[in-house]
Amino acid sequence: MSAPCPAPQIQAAITIQTLNLRFPIFQSGGRSLKKMLFHWGRSRLSGTAQSQTGTTMVDALHDLNLHITAGERVGLVGHNGAGKSTLLRVMAGIYLPDSPHVTIQGHVAALLSLNAGMQPSLTGRDNITLFGHQQGFDKRRIRQLEDDVEAFAGLGSFMDLPVRLYSSGMSIRLGFGLATAVTPDILLMDEWFMAGDAHFQAMAEQRLTRLVNATQIVVMTSHALDVLEKWCTRILWLEAGRIVRDGPAPAVLAAYRAAAEG
Ligand SMILES: Nc1ncnc2c1ncn2[C@@H]1O[C@H](COP(=O)(O)OP(=O)(O)OP(=O)(O)O)[C@@H](O)[C@H]1O
Numbered sequence: 001m002s003a004p005c006p007a008p009q010i011q012a013a014i015t016i017q018t019l020n021l022r023f024p025i026f027q028s029g030g031r032s033l034k035k036m037l038f039h040w041g042r043s044r045l046s047g048t049a050q051s052q053t054g055t056t057m058v059d060a061l062h063d064l065n066l067h068i069t070a071g072e073r074v075g076l077v078g079h080n081g082a083g084k085s086t087l088l089r090v091m092a093g094i095y096l097p098d099s100p101h102v103t104i105q106g107h108v109a110a111l112l113s114l115n116a117g118m119q120p121s122l123t124g125r126d127n128i129t130l131f132g133h134q135q136g137f138d139k140r141r142i143r144q145l146e147d148d149v150e151a152f153a154g155l156g157s158f159m160d161l162p163v164r165l166y167s168s169g170m171s172i173r174l175g176f177g178l179a180t181a182v183t184p185d186i187l188l189m190d191e192w193f194m195a196g197d198a199h200f201q202a203m204a205e206q207r208l209t210r211l212v213n214a215t216q217i218v219v220m221t222s223h224a225l226d227v228l229e230k231w232c233t234r235i236l237w238l239e240a241g242r243i244v245r246d247g248p249a250p251a252v253l254a255a256y257r258a259a260a261e262g
Contacts, residue, residue: 012106012185012216014068014091019101021061021086021241060086062241068217068234075232075249076221077256083241084221088112088188091219106185106216111176113190120164124155124174127163131178145181152177152207169200176204180211187211189220191227225253 061083068074076084089095090102092110117134118127128149132142150159153173158166163174212218212231222228228235228249235252237245245252 009216010106010185012070013103014066014105014186014217014219015103016064016066016090017101019061019064019090019097020059021090021095021097022057023060024055025058059241061090064241064243066236066243066246068219070216072234073212073218073232074220075228075235076219076238077225077228077235077253078238078244081240082238084238085112085190086241087238088190088219088221091186092188104186108186108188109179109182109184110188111179111190112188118163118171118175118178121162123162124153124159124166125150127174128178131181135182149174149177149181152203173200176207180207183211183214185215186217186219187215189218191220191222191224225257229253 064087076087078084086095088110089112090097091104092108092112093104094110094112117131119130122130125146128146129142132145137145153159153170155166155170155173158170163171166174218231220228220231232249234247235245235249235256236243237252237256245255
């Protein structure tokens with residue numbers, strides 16, 4: 001397997017200042033007094049609020065300040081709905097809050113969903129070529145990319161069939177192979193990256209280790225604390241869209257474990 005294609009080096013950094021992100025969760029029409037009182041009580045308990053138009057809003061991220069510099073491997077922890085995936089999506093540029101709040105320096109690769117950017121009607125091979133074009137690669141680099149991903153994914157003749165015919169395991173192999181083929185400055189990972197069978201996980205870990213070592217900044221989220229312990233130098237603990245603790249991995253993970261047990 002050839003090494004992932006290197007990207008030009010710049011000093012990577014992520015800076016987030018006073019970031020608030022709210023999502024509408026449902027439209028409420030005319031209401032009886034009973035319903036209004038019910039929703040008022042529920043919103044007090046859940047941290048949601050109602051806008052002037054009657055739309056219920058959830059504060060996914062609240063007054064977030066954060067600076068991440070080159071060399072850091074940051075893990076995000078927090079209970080369901082804490083805002084971990086939302087924060088990763090903000091860093092990936094998928095959610096676009098007002099620009100002064102978020103400054104990203106460096107080329108970002110986001111391993112957030114398996115089939116991100118994949119065209120189901122195209123073959124695996126054509127998807128690789130498409131990805132290469134999107135990266136601005138010349139023919140030689142696209143061929144290298146194809147060899148690398150094909151060798152990793154091990155799909156045989158399925159490589160020339162449309163991706164919509166792939167099993168979920170095949171999709172994971174192709175999606176992971178492609179997403180990890182180019183070394184970015186900043187790597188963002190959701191916990192799906194450890195999906196797949198045991199053989200795939202061993203192969204994936206080898207490839208991921210190489211990628212993480214070559215990347216300036218890594219931000220990942222996982223509910224598996226041993227995974228974060230292994231990969232991360234710094235942990236951000238989020239709850240209800242706010243940072244509860246931010247510090248060296250061993251100390252924050254110990255506090256998080258203690259809170260979960262106590
Ligand atoms: N696109 C969206 N539309 C509406 N609400 C959203 C959207 N994305 C996230 N939310 C809400 O924002 C909050 C934070 O969600 P998020 O997915 O970031 O949490 P999480 O910490 O990743 O949770 P989990 O560990 O369960 O994956 C939740 O209340 C969620 O319902």
